[in-house]
Amino acid sequence: MRKIKIVDTTLRDGEQTPRVNLNSEEKLRIAKQLETLGVDVIEAGFAMASPGDFEAIKLISSEIKKSTISSLARLVKKDIERAAEALKEAEKKRIHTFIATSPIHREFKLKMNKEEIINSIRENVAYAKSFVNEIEFSCEDATRTEKEFLVEAYSTAVEAGAVVLNVPDTVGYRTPQEVFELIKYLKENIRGIEKAEISVHCHDDLGLSVSNSIAAIQGGANQVECTINGLGERAGNTSLEEVVMIIHTRKDIFKDCITNIETTQLYPTSKLVGLLTGVIPQPNKAIIGTNAFSHESGIHQHGVLSNPETYEIMKPETVGRSTDSLVLGKLSGKHAFEDKLKNLGIKGLTNEKISELFSEFKKLADKKKYILDEDILSLIADDAATVSTNKFRLDNFEIKRENGKVKASIDIFVENNKKSESAQGDGPVDASFKAIHKIIGEEFKMEEYKLDAITGDVDAQAQSSVVVSKGEKRLIGRGQSTDIVEASIKAYINAINRFYQYI
Incomplete structure (x- = not known):
């Protein structure tokens, strides 16, 4: 079987999403x-x-013990x-180094010629x-680089000790046929390619990252970098859940390909990342969107009821x-709660x-x-956001x-001292934020305010995200509650606490 390694770069490239700051x-x-999901490599950040x-x-x-930890x-x-210093304690570690080659x-960024770039690759790899x-070595903007120069750059990297050669479609420019031909060309022409694996890192500017x-x-690539x-x-990166499920579902095409991904963890992972980043996938998102398995058409509903494989x-x-029948409520005990955490793949908690x-x-x-699964995941996310x-x-x-007019009265503990203030505003959220300003004695500029429902029931929790x-500091805050005003207040206080954490 052919192992397709999955590199997750949610914590590095994914965090470059506008308004995301973990x-x-x-x-x-x-x-x-x-790690529970089973990704082979976690690109944990850019240490410098x-x-x-x-x-x-x-x-x-x-x-983290099972997955390799990588730093860009x-x-x-x-x-x-x-x-290297950041990775010192990792059991399995990787340095992912790169230089632009297009x-x-x-001409415009590096001010370097081809020879200077090759010398840098040889020395620094x-x-x-x-x-x-x-x-791991990457030629940034590889897909807009001359193929012959790519071969020379990657060959030099292999000679210097690189074991993974990553081919980024940095601006999401190429089409699937072009990417196929480029990877095939590189495999046939890179000197010493038998000592290294080829990886791919695609962006979604033209909506082709997964296809590419x-x-x-x-x-011939054996590693995919995704989020x-x-x-x-910009438009984002290759969707991990889509690539994995294409390989898993289309065994007629990928009969010799396997991944290490535990697919039952895709949805819980997606929900957790959505809650922590404040970026909730659109309802019609493939694999993990709210509507991904919904059928509204009468014809579709009839078919699914007769045989789910019809649609x-x-x-x-x-x-x-x-699909488990364990529904939690206020009478549920700790054992049932722990069992639900286990079913959701939440591990490593003391x-x-x-x-x-x-x-x-x-x-x-x-x-x-x-209490729905999303509510449990929201507790985990809320705890991590503290x-x-x-x-x-x-x-x-x-x-x-x-x-x-609307008046908000707020009681806040400032360290261990309780302080109270009231303020009027255009609505309950605006009035609450003004009361908070009075308590802390300074104002923050609100750049963005967003409210999402975590679940779809009538007593759903709301998640508020604020920027x-x-x-010069811009901070993201998140809060959640069954009360949308309380969720908003918590998000605002969370953002302010982040400000004081970094000053």
């Missing part, structure tokens, strides 16, 4: 879920990019050294190899859409953490008749309407 605990929670990325890679390296690094010594990048055995990744596999829910800057090419439970989450579950169960500098904490709030700024 803290270290959130990244660790996602990394643990990716920021102190936050460096610390997150260090934390993930110390906790430019093809320069200081980046490579920083990546004519437009050579070997330098990276002195720190770790597993080196599949074409690359057919052309959960297709997250990523469903995969079973919902195959991707983790729960007994103390499980007890804390069970306590939160009981509070939620007092507000909702039934920042270490929890300077401000909501105690209570009250909304009143007086003389046609606030102060000076």
Whole structure:
């Protein structure tokens, strides 16, 4: 059988999605879920990019045991050294180093000629190899680079010790046929290719990232780099769940291909990432969208009731859409709660953490008749979203309407001191935010406010996401509750706590 390795770059390329900013605990929670999912390599960040990325890679390296942990690094010594330091505690580690090779990048970004780039590859890939055995090398903007120069660049990288050669379609420009032909050409012409695997990293600018990744596999690539829910800057990256399920479902085409992915963890992983990033996939998203297994047409409904295979090419439970009959409520005990966590693939929690989450579950169960899987995942996400500098904490709030105007009264613990203020606004959320400003003694600029339903029932939890700024700092906050005003207040306080965490 031919093993197709899955590299997940949600924590690196996925975090480059506009308005997404994960803290270290959130990244660790996602990394643990990716390990449960079975990804071969977790690209945990870009160690040189920021102190936050460096610390997150260090934390993930110390906790994750089954998946290889990778850090991105430019093809320069200081980046490579920083990546090696961040990965020091990882049991399985990889440095992924890159340099741009296309004519437009050579001329306008690097100001380097071909010979200078080849010399840099030879010197710096070997330098990276002195720190770790597993080196991945990428030619940034590979698909707009002359094929002959690509061969020379990748051949040099193999000679210097690279064992994975990544071919990025950095701007999502190519079509599947072009990608197929390029991968095939590279496999036939790179010197020493028997010592390395070819990888592909596609972007979705023309909506072809998944198609191009599949074409690359057919052309001979044995590794695909992707993200959960297709997250990523601009139009996003290759969707992990789509690539995996194409290989899993179309065995007539990919009969010799396997992945290490536990497909029943796709939906729980998607929901967790959506809750933590605040980017909820559109309802008609393939595989994991809310409507992916919904049938409204009468003809379709009749067919599915007669035989699901009439309109469903995969079973919902195959991707983790729960079919178990265990419904939790306020009378459910801790054993049932722990069993649900296990069924959702949530692992690595201490007994103390499980007890804390069970306590939160009981509070939620007092507000909702039934607790759905999404509600359980939201508890995990909410716990991971808590920042270490929890300077401000909501105690209570009250909304009143007086003389046609809305008044919010807020009680907040500032460290250990309870403070209260009231303010009027255009609505309950606006009034609440103004009251918070009075308590903390300064204002933050609201750049974006979003509200999503976590579940579809009438007593659904809402998730609020806010983007606030102060000076040059822009911060994302998230909060959830069955009360949309409370969810909004929690999100705003979460963003402010993040501000104080980083000053």
